[in-house]
Amino acid sequence: MTPVLPAAAAALALCLSSGAAKADDLLEEYVATIGPQDLYNSKGARLTAPWQVLRQDRANFHRFGRRDPGDRGDRFFASAENRGAMEQMVMRGSIDPAAARDLMAGDATVVVRIWGQNGRGDRVTVGVSR
Template sequence: MKKLMILSTVALAALSSLTVSARADDVLDEYNAYIGEDDLYNSNGERLREPWQIIRQDRANFHKYRIRQPGDESDSYFSSVDNRAAAERMVRSGTITREARRLLLNGDVMINVKVMEGDDGVYLKINVE
């Protein structure tokens, strides 16, 4: 009986420590955007081939160049050029399905982007609407 009590106490303590460290990540910002033809090419006219490049170009178009399509929403996070420059790392650390990646690269699609912050830093959750 004493062994069972000790075992129960140890198990409860272990479970409590897991609960404390497993906190939900925070949403820093969220926006919807239409990925159109203007978002698929960089300022030199080169076709973009990676999701992070298109996300970065879309936000530069929105904030810097004022190129906007119907459905584009504002965000505060990517108004910073430094944050746009970090898009590659944030996409690589984040989540995007293979299908969402394919659709994003083809354009003519609405996306939802959540800028998340967790224990390992800031990352993106990208979904196709």
């Protein structure tokens, strides 16, 4: 009778491991300069959150062709739909509070890493330097 218990435990472990979530893959990484134009929306209002500035930077780069020296392209945020997901991606990702303050002040360089699975972005991690 005892061999049944180890077999059941092995089957349970196999079932649990096959349903375990996979770690996200690094889908893409880009570098951008946050300039004065990235700190304001299209109507001229000052942006108040890091995700808004990051989204505006990518809209300026892809949609409006307003690029700062140091801006690099990316494929992921070329899509307006993906730019629209920026807030949730930042919330699920990470940005250090000091880095967020530097980003909001402008004149900073950001490194944005886009994480997800199967080409679908889930979160971003943001590093900032001045």
